[in-house]
Amino acid sequence: MTTVSSAGTLPGLVVAGFGRHCLVETPDGQRLICHPRGKKSQAVVGDRVQWLPSQDEGTVEKVEPRSNLFYRQDEMRTKSFAANLDQVLILIAAEPEFSESQLTRALIAAEAERITPIIALNKSDLAEPFGRAWAKLAPYRAMGYQVLPLAIKPKTDAPVANDTQYQQLLALLQAKKTLVLGPSGAGKSSLTNLLVPNAQVLTAEISQALNSGKHTTTSTTLYWIDAERASALIDSPGFQEFGLHHIDPMHLANYMPDLKVHAQDCKFYNCTHLHEPGCSVISQVKTGASPHEISASRYRLYSELFAELSQPARY
Ligand SMILES: Nc1nc2c(ncn2[C@@H]2O[C@H](COP(=O)(O)OP(=O)(O)OP(=O)(O)O)[C@@H](O)[C@H]2O)c(=O)[nH]1
Ligand SMILES: [Zn+2]
Numbered sequence: 001m002t003t004v005s006s007a008g009t010l011p012g013l014v015v016a017g018f019g020r021h022c023l024v025e026t027p028d029g030q031r032l033i034c035h036p037r038g039k040k041s042q043a044v045v046g047d048r049v050q051w052l053p054s055q056d057e058g059t060v061e062k063v064e065p066r067s068n069l070f071y072r073q074d075e076m077r078t079k080s081f082a083a084n085l086d087q088v089l090i091l092i093a094a095e096p097e098f099s100e101s102q103l104t105r106a107l108i109a110a111e112a113e114r115i116t117p118i119i120a121l122n123k124s125d126l127a128e129p130f131g132r133a134w135a136k137l138a139p140y141r142a143m144g145y146q147v148l149p150l151a152i153k154p155k156t157d158a159p160v161a162n163d164t165q166y167q168q169l170l171a172l173l174q175a176k177k178t179l180v181l182g183p184s185g186a187g188k189s190s191l192t193n194l195l196v197p198n199a200q201v202l203t204a205e206i207s208q209a210l211n212s213g214k215h216t217t218t219s220t221t222l223y224w225i226d227a228e229r230a231s232a233l234i235d236s237p238g239f240q241e242f243g244l245h246h247i248d249p250m251h252l253a254n255y256m257p258d259l260k261v262h263a264q265d266c267k268f269y270n271c272t273h274l275h276e277p278g279c280s281v282i283s284q285v286k287t288g289a290s291p292h293e294i295s296a297s298r299y300r301l302y303s304e305l306f307a308e309l310s311q312p313a314r315y
Helices: 100-112 127-136 138-142 163-173 188-195 199-211 249-255 257-263 296-310
Strands: 010-018 021-025 031-036 048-054 057-063 069-073 078-083 087-093 116-122 146-149 177-181 220-224 232-235
Touching: 010 031, 021 057, 031 048, 069 100, 078 177, 078 220, 087 100, 087 163, 100 116, 100 249, 100 296, 116 127, 127 138, 127 146, 146 163, 177 188, 188 199, 188 232, 199 220, 249 257, 249 296, 257 296
Parallel strands: 031 057, 087 116, 087 177, 116 146, 177 232
Antiparallel strands: 010 021, 010 048, 010 220, 021 031, 048 057, 069 078, 220 232
16 A cells, blocks of 8 residues: 655645535635545644645645634534634624623634634614614723724615725735624625625535535635735634633633733732632722723623533533
């Protein structure tokens, strides 16, 4: 039996994932379906891989080391969203009302992998609910997150101040790989269609290629938003039930910037910020005394998550 030398492999980028199989894009822009070689070479969207041609398809021989891997983990399984990301755009909207718990979970997952999160609040044309949602995000702006108002597909014909907002969004996405996450109805497909006019064609092409085989439907897709293939949008489902089981509860406060600034002043170095005397976090929960106070809802989310992550695994 001959051992295939790694010298014969070709470089590629994973641009779509479906089950254990993926779509690989070559440096000249060709796309082909690749299958994993054994269990070890499990590639996800954003991965740089080395592959070998086999008929009109390919085999992933090697996944290059990743700079990061954005994932969620619940009791049953781990689900990878994408690898080698520059940032995560969390798209929420004035309507339907967003869940602060989901938002916080996504932010913590990004912080844990050192990926910059950006929050975009869509539907700024809906003045009243937008005002409410914008106010609800005040603590997030105060803790340093960028919160971008957007009107991706405004209902009214009345002019909305979305032109500069849109330009701002484009500037943020420039030369970056951005994973877009958001609850259903926030405007994720509207955003993809706006930035990638041929997104539906691409999706149809992928489905067609898959239907000829016996693969499952695609879950995560990378779309280039510029001709140079430098800026990419990665669309992924799975914002609901954002499990954080991979995170040590003792590290949780580190991934919440509003708690983190105070955690270093606690009396005990291993303070859980739940009940200890001399806890700086507890003393800053909505005191009204400091611009850096911690909102009551954020602290509640912290204590709930701490309890959730402290539970022994049930298998
Ligand atoms: N008023 C208003 N409606 C918008 C805006 N952007 C998107 N919508 C509407 O919001 C609804 C949901 O938008 P989608 O793009 O389908 O949302 P999605 O996040 O992809 O939702 P799923 O397909 O359920 O995942 C649609 O009816 C859009 O027309 C906006 O800026 N303002
Ligand atoms: Zn403390």
